[in-house]
Amino acid sequence: MAFKIGLLGLGTVGAGTAEILLNPEGRHPLLQDITIEQVGVKSLDKKRSIELPTEILTTDLEAIVTNPDIDIVVELIGGLEPARSLILKAIEHGKHVVTANKAVMARFAPEIYEAANKAKVYVLLEAAVGGGIPIVEPLKQSLGANRFENIIGIVNGTTNYILTQMTQNGVDFEEVLKEAQALGYAEADPTADVGGLDAADKISILASLAFGGKVKREDVYCEGITKITSSDISYAEKLGFVIKLLAIAHKLPQSEPEKLQLRVHPTFVPKSHPLANINGVNNAILVEGQPLGQVMFYGPGAGSGPTASAVVADIMNIVGVLYSNNKAEKLDPLLSCSPQNYCLVSPIEDVYTRFYTRFLCADVPGVIGHLGMAFGEHDVSLESVVQIGFQGELAEIVVVTHKVREGNFRSAIEEIQSLNAIKNIPSIIRVL
Structure with a gap:
C-alpha cells in the first residue's frame, strides 16, 4: 500500500522533509511506502537545494488540498493565511494534515480539531513546538x-x-x-x-x-x-x-x-x-x-533537519494507523485531539513570583528606607536591598523580593515611581 503526500511549501523545512522522504534507506521501513505526489511552491523557476521532478511542482496550492489521490497534506508555508484556509479545505476533502505552523494552531486549533474530528482525519503538529524535540x-x-x-x-x-x-x-x-x-x-x-x-x-x-x-x-x-x-x-x-x-x-x-x-x-x-x-x-x-x-x-529547536525529523515522524504516525485501520469509525484517541472546554487562565496580577528590580535614585539619605516602606505597605517582602554603585550622580540600587503577588508588587512600584528621589527604574525581571 502506497501513501501519497501533498507538500505545501519547499522552503528550509519543506526541503528537509522532501529529502528524508526521497531517501528512506537506513530509516524506518514504513518510509518505503510514502511518496511525494505534489509540491506547492511560490515560483516554479526558483533554484532549490533539492531536485524534484518538475511535473510534481505547482503554484496552485488549493489543487493539492483537493487532489483525490493525496492521503496526507503537509503544511509548511507558515503564517496565518492562506495556511489556515488550506488546512481546513484539506480536512474538508478528507485529508489528514501534518503542520509545523504554531501560529495557526495556537489561534485556530479548536476550529481545526472540530473539523478534523467531524471528518475523522488526524491533524498532527509535533514540529510546531521545539523543532526536533519530541514533546x-x-x-x-x-x-x-x-x-x-x-x-x-x-x-x-x-x-x-x-x-x-x-x-x-x-x-x-x-x-x-x-x-x-x-x-x-x-x-x-x-x-x-x-x-x-x-x-x-x-x-x-x-x-x-x-x-x-x-x-x-x-x-x-x-x-x-x-x-x-x-x-x-x-x-x-x-x-x-x-x-x-x-x-x-x-x-x-x-x-x-x-x-x-x-x-x-x-x-x-x-x-x-x-x-x-x-x-x-x-x-x-x-x-x-x-x-x-x-x-x-x-x-x-529549529532548522531544516530537526524540524523535518518531527514532520516526518508525524507522517509516519498517521501512515502506521492507516495501515492497521484505514476505515476507522473512530479516531485513535492517542493521536487525535478533542478538548471540549476552554481553560480558565489566572490574570498575571494573581501570579506569585519573586522579582529583581534595579532603581536609579538621587544620592540622598533615607532612599533605601523609603523603598522598604513602600514595598512593606503593599505586602511585598524583600529578600535583599543593595546599593551597588553609581551611574553618574545617581545611586544604583538592586532589590530582590521574596515570592509575592504580582498585583501587590505592581502597586508598590507605582507608588515608588512617584517618590522624588526615584529617577528611573531600568529593570524589572521575574525570578524563578
Whole structure:
C-alpha cells in the first residue's frame, strides 16, 4: 500500500522533509511506502537545494488540498493565511494534515480539531513546538498517565542565542541581534521572536495538550527580551543567576474551578536549575507531573533537519494507523485531539513570583528606607536591598523580593515611581 503526500511549501523545512522522504534507506521501513505526489511552491523557476521532478511542482496550492489521490497534506508555508484556509479545505476533502505552523494552531486549533474530528482525519503538529524535540507526542502518549502540574520551557532558539551571547561576551542586545540576523538565526523582522510572541504560541499549544482544554492565545501573558541590558546580565551573574526567556504553564493547586497560569517573560534562573545551562539556539522543555516527577526534553529547536525529523515522524504516525485501520469509525484517541472546554487562565496580577528590580535614585539619605516602606505597605517582602554603585550622580540600587503577588508588587512600584528621589527604574525581571 502506497501513501501519497501533498507538500505545501519547499522552503528550509519543506526541503528537509522532501529529502528524508526521497531517501528512506537506513530509516524506518514504513518510509518505503510514502511518496511525494505534489509540491506547492511560490515560483516554479526558483533554484532549490533539492531536485524534484518538475511535473510534481505547482503554484496552485488549493489543487493539492483537493487532489483525490493525496492521503496526507503537509503544511509548511507558515503564517496565518492562506495556511489556515488550506488546512481546513484539506480536512474538508478528507485529508489528514501534518503542520509545523504554531501560529495557526495556537489561534485556530479548536476550529481545526472540530473539523478534523467531524471528518475523522488526524491533524498532527509535533514540529510546531521545539523543532526536533519530541514533546507533543510524549504529552499525549508516553506521559499520558500523569497529572501535569508545570511546563517550563526555553522554546525559542533566537532569543536563547541572543541571551547566551550577551551572557558569554558581555555585549548589548542590539549588537547581538544584528549578529543573529547575519547568521540567519533571526528574521529581518525579529518581533515574533524577541517580543516573546513565538514562545507564547508554543506554550499555548503545550498547555492545551497537557491540561486537556482549549486555550485562548490572548490569555497568555507575553513579555520579550528587548529591554534586557548587559548590566542586567552582569547583576544576574553576581547574584547566582542567568537570564532566560521562559514559557511557563502552571496549574494552580486546589483551585476551584481549575485555573492555569500562562506566561512568557525574561526570568532570572538559578545557575543550579536544569534550564540554566541550555545555551545557543537549543531548546529545552521541563515537564513536571504526578507520579512522574520532573523530566526534561532537550535538543535543537529549529532548522531544516530537526524540524523535518518531527514532520516526518508525524507522517509516519498517521501512515502506521492507516495501515492497521484505514476505515476507522473512530479516531485513535492517542493521536487525535478533542478538548471540549476552554481553560480558565489566572490574570498575571494573581501570579506569585519573586522579582529583581534595579532603581536609579538621587544620592540622598533615607532612599533605601523609603523603598522598604513602600514595598512593606503593599505586602511585598524583600529578600535583599543593595546599593551597588553609581551611574553618574545617581545611586544604583538592586532589590530582590521574596515570592509575592504580582498585583501587590505592581502597586508598590507605582507608588515608588512617584517618590522624588526615584529617577528611573531600568529593570524589572521575574525570578524563578
